[in-house]
Amino acid sequence: MHAIKSFLSFISLVCVISILIVGCTPLKTSVESANGIDADKKTVVVQLTPANKVNPEDWPIIKPLPLDPAIEAQIDELLPKLTLEQKVGQVIQADNASITPEELKKYRLGSILSGGNSAPGPLPYANAKTWLAMADKYYNASIDPEGVEVAIPYIWGIDAVHGHTNLRGAIVFPHNIGLGAMRNPDLIEKIAAVTAHELTVSGHDWTFAPTLAIPQDLRWGRSYEGFSEDPEIVKSYADRIVYGLQGHIGDPDFMGDGRVISSAKHFLGDGATENGIDQGDAKISEKELREVHAAGYYSAIPAGVQTVMASFSSWEGRKLHGDKELLTDVLKGRLGFNGFVIGDWNGHGQVPGCTNTDCPQSLNAGLDMYMAPDSWKGLYESTLKHVKNGIIPMTRLDDAVRRILRVKIASGIFSKGAPSTRKNAGDESLLGLPKNRAIARQAVRESMVLLKNNGGVLPLDATKTIMVIGDGADNIAKTSGGWTLSWQGTGHTNDEFPNSQSILEGIREAVNTAGGKVIFSPNGDSNETADVVIAIYGEDPYAEFQGDLENLEFVPNGFDTNILEKFSSKGIPVISVFLSGRPMWINPEINRSDAFVAAWLPGSEGGGVSDILFQKDPSYDFTGRLSFSWPNSAVVSADLAARESTKLFELGYGLTYEDDVVVDQLSEDAGLKNIEVVSTGVFFSKGASIAPWNLWLKTGDLNKQIGSFPTSVGGLIVSKTDHTAQEDALRINWTLPDYDQLILSAASPSNMSRQTNGAMELTFSAKSFNAKSATVKIGMCNQGATCNKTVNIDIAANEWREYRISLSCFADLGVDMSKVNNAFMVTADEGVDIGLSNIRLEPDMDAKPGCNGK
Incomplete structure (x- = not known):
């Protein structure tokens, strides 16, 4: 013993x-x-x-699809001709914003991706001609034979998750949460086929779809990427999307013209993370992981999905990017997956013991291709080293390369030629075809769920006077949500959406045709008389962790929903069309509406909304059914029984015109009393630090928390000043050459890894009170660490400006972004006198990360 x-x-x-x-x-x-x-x-x-050992023997056995002998023979011929350097290159994918065609040729990387904001040109999206020009440069570089016995073409991936939404003029379909409400696998396959068709116009080979997450906590910012909380709905869609994107294996059109490689994601359990935290930890049993969250893979893999993307998240503390039992023993073993596993955006860097530029653990665990958007060069060098010294076995590298070549050959990439020479390439007349827009419009009609129709006010009479209010009525970006033209989908105008129609335009089309009248009053402040009011409002666009919430209370943003009372009190029927990426606690608005429609994020075919509201065709009716239950409280309990007791509308609920169901007045208590809401993305606003952050001064070994103003320590004097309102900013004056510090600190560390990985920026407003600009040092620090890992920022004189620093800058300096205690530190030399306000985290809107304050 x-x-x-x-x-x-x-x-x-x-x-x-x-x-x-x-x-x-x-x-x-x-x-x-x-x-x-x-x-x-x-x-x-x-x-x-x-x-917490995985038990592979408890997982279902899926018989692997038979391998094509001709493809395997071609791989057998290719592999011995590849140099070690080429093989290492094949297992790495870089973002086009971080690699040149010349570098692709030198390092022989296997793939390029275009991240949500990484289109060629000045915008986060582009037209087909611009996409193709870039694609050809990378393709020609990848097949250049100089210095190698055989050159391997690269494949080009992009997130086309609800249509090819980074291509100008492409159709924007409803997000998955709405498509799940359709319960229509036939239509979902048609949608996938249209998406693939439009991807080939810009020359893309590969889309990172379908998402097969099964969200269980709607606070998760990616909830709208899930079709349903019901695994059976997800399973019924997964294979049909694969068929729509790729075609059927064995059929003549498999991976032919108008088809692209698909990627099931994210393996596994990302919809089960504790508290709905993106990239968090799914603390669930293996049984639940297997029976609920893997459901979509049980149909996607037999359908021949070519790639699977590993999840950012963890299962019971195990990072999926480093989990050999799940990636190799389960996915490639029991489930018979013989394509290749692709990582997510620097997800390998979150594996314990890894960094973004060094992670043999992931490849050894079963990852076949690292997604290393901006870290690819360092990762290439370290991976090559690890293969040479045996830490990564040659057999594992060869297996990964074989899987990648298998997919590439099956996709036809070796014979298709340059992207611009392929069928459909560059023909923008193929975008937004009427027959394809009709498919999107049908999807909008079938996805909408009628939650309330007291008095049978719907359908509406289009011959009447209709007042349309709300900030979502004439805003295609808002109806489309995140992953639309840009990663977060914000800041876009309707003229950026050719081949599209806003909801307002759809309503005008229906009413004008019938001889009625439309009054558009975005704020609802019109005093004109109307027979009915349609209010269109909801969540603003967001993507990934930036959509994570503390609770499910809907907080009105661009439209004051209190105005609904003005109309309902006068007896004017109010129809609410709610735009959201998830069910939310919205009881006050439901109470003030005679009819309430969950329209989700319907995309670019707003006419589909009016089709149903006015019953354009006698056959049209509400057929959508909730794919997620609707909450009767803003608080999400960790206790499943408590969650069941706070459901307002059950999974599968949805009314039709004929249903005689009255929704009584609902409680307007959100359940948030005594619930502390902590803002982790705002550190200092309106002249005060935001919990849990507090202002401190530091000189030498002396630390002093600021309790009132003005205050000082050492040679540092801090007082209040005005920026956009009275005393909403700090004035900081260094009177000695000691580099004394002002710090925003919290007692407990905050994990900012996902914000760092997600291109967030430390953002603040500042000005120099001196006649010339002032140089300050800005830092972030860990507990107990000297805050000397800083970047220099030049603050303009006599003018408030906004400054932005990519969080990755601090990570590159060695700050542990998973344990940030000091979110902001500023110091300067003697004589510097600056104003400072509005310190927060914001997304990188221009897709140009920088460490100089931009």
């Missing part, structure tokens, strides 16, 4: 050492081999079974 304990102690020591080398999983008691590392290598790494 003592010998066993001694052996396990030795193994624990090896694990600690190996964390420094390639990482290690927490111990239980069993020992495996070193992931296939050759026994004669000097470096030995012991892989240990984690305490």
Whole structure:
């Protein structure tokens, strides 16, 4: 027994050492081999079974699709001709904003992606001609044979998650949450086929879709990317989307003209993270992981999905990008997946012991292609080193490259030619075809869910006088949500959406045709007389973690919903069309509406909304049914029984015109009393620090929390000044050459890894009170660390300006972004006198990360 304990102690020591080398999983008691590392290598790494061991034998067996002998023979011929450097290049994908065609040729990377804001040109999206010009440059570089025996074409991926929404003129379909309400697998396949068709116009090879997450906590900012909380709905869609994008394996049109590679994502459990935190931890049983969250893969894999994307998130503390049991033993073993596994945006860097530029653990775990958008060069160098010294076995590298080549050959990339020479390429007349817009319009009609229709006010009479109010009525960006023209989908105008129609335009079309009258009053302040009011409002666009919420209360933004009372009190029927990426607590607005419609994020075919409101065709009716239950409280309980008791409308609920159902007055208590809401994205606003952050001054070893103004420490004097309102800013004056600091600090560290990974920026407003500009040092720090990892910013004289620093700048300086205690530090030399206000995190809107304040 003592010998066993001694052996396990030795193994624990090896694990600690190996964390420094390639990482290690927490111990239980069993020992495996070193992931296939050759026994004669000097470096030995012991892989240990984690305490929460996966049981692959409990997972269903999916018979692998038969491999094409001709493709396998071609791979057998290619592999020996590839240099080690080429093989390492093949397992890495870079973002086009961070790599040139010349670099692609030199490093022979396997793929390029275009992130949500990474289109060529000055905008986050582009037209087909601009896309193709860039695509050709990378393609020609990838097939240039100089210096190699054989050149491998690259494949080009993009997030076309509800249509090809980074291409000007393409159709924007409803987001998945609305499509889930349709319960129509036939239509979902048609939507996928249209998306693939429009992707080929810009020369793209690959879309990172479908999303097969099954969201369980609607505070998650990616909830709208999920079709339903019901795994059966997701499973019924997964294979049909794959068929729509790729075609059927064995059919003549598989991966033919008008088809693209698909990617099921994100494997696995991202919809189950605790508190709905993006990139968080799914603390659920293996049974729930297997029976609920894997459901979509059980149909997508037999349908022949070519790639699977690993999740940012964790399962029971295990980062999926480094989980060999799930990626290899389950996905590639039990589930029979023989395509390749692609990572998510620097997701490998979140694996314990890894960085964005160094992570052999992920490849050894079963990741086949790293998504290393801006870290690709350092990752290439470290991966090459790890293969040479045996930490990454050659057999594992060859397997990854074989899988990548298998997909590339099956896609036809070796024979298709340059992107601009392919069928459909550059023909913008193929975008927004009437027959395809009709499919999108049908999807809008079928996705809308009627929650309330007291008095049978719907359908409406188009011959009447209709007043349309709300900021969503004539705003296609708002009806489309995130992942539309740009990553976050914000700040776009209707003229950026050719081949589209706003909801207002659709209403005008219906009413003008019938001889009625439309009054448009965005704020609802018109005093004109109307027979009925249609109010169109809801959530502003967001994507990923930037949409994470503390609770589900809808907070009106661009439209004051209190105005609804003005009309309802006069007996004028009010129809609310609610735009959102999730069900929300919106009881006050439901109470002030005679009819209430969940329209989700319907996209670019606003006429589909009016089709239903006015029953344009006698066959039209509300057929949409909730794919997620609707809450009767803004508070999301961790207790499942409590969640069940706070449902207002059940999964599957949805009225038709004929249903005689009265929704009584609802409680307007959101349940938020005594619930502390902490804003983690705003540090200082309106002249005060925002909890949990507090203002401190530091000189030498002395730290002083600011309790009132003016105040000072050492040679630093801090008082209040005016920016946009009275005393809403700080004035900071350094009177000694000691570089004393003002710091925004919190007692507990904040994890800003996902914000860093997601291109967020530290943003603030400032001005120099001196006659010339002033140089200050801005930093972020960890607890106990000296805040000396800073960037220099020049503050303009006598003029308030906004300054932005990419969080990645601080990560590159060595700050541990998972444990940030000091969110903002500013220091300067003697004589500097600046104003400072509105310190917060914001998305990188121009897709140009920088460390100089921009």
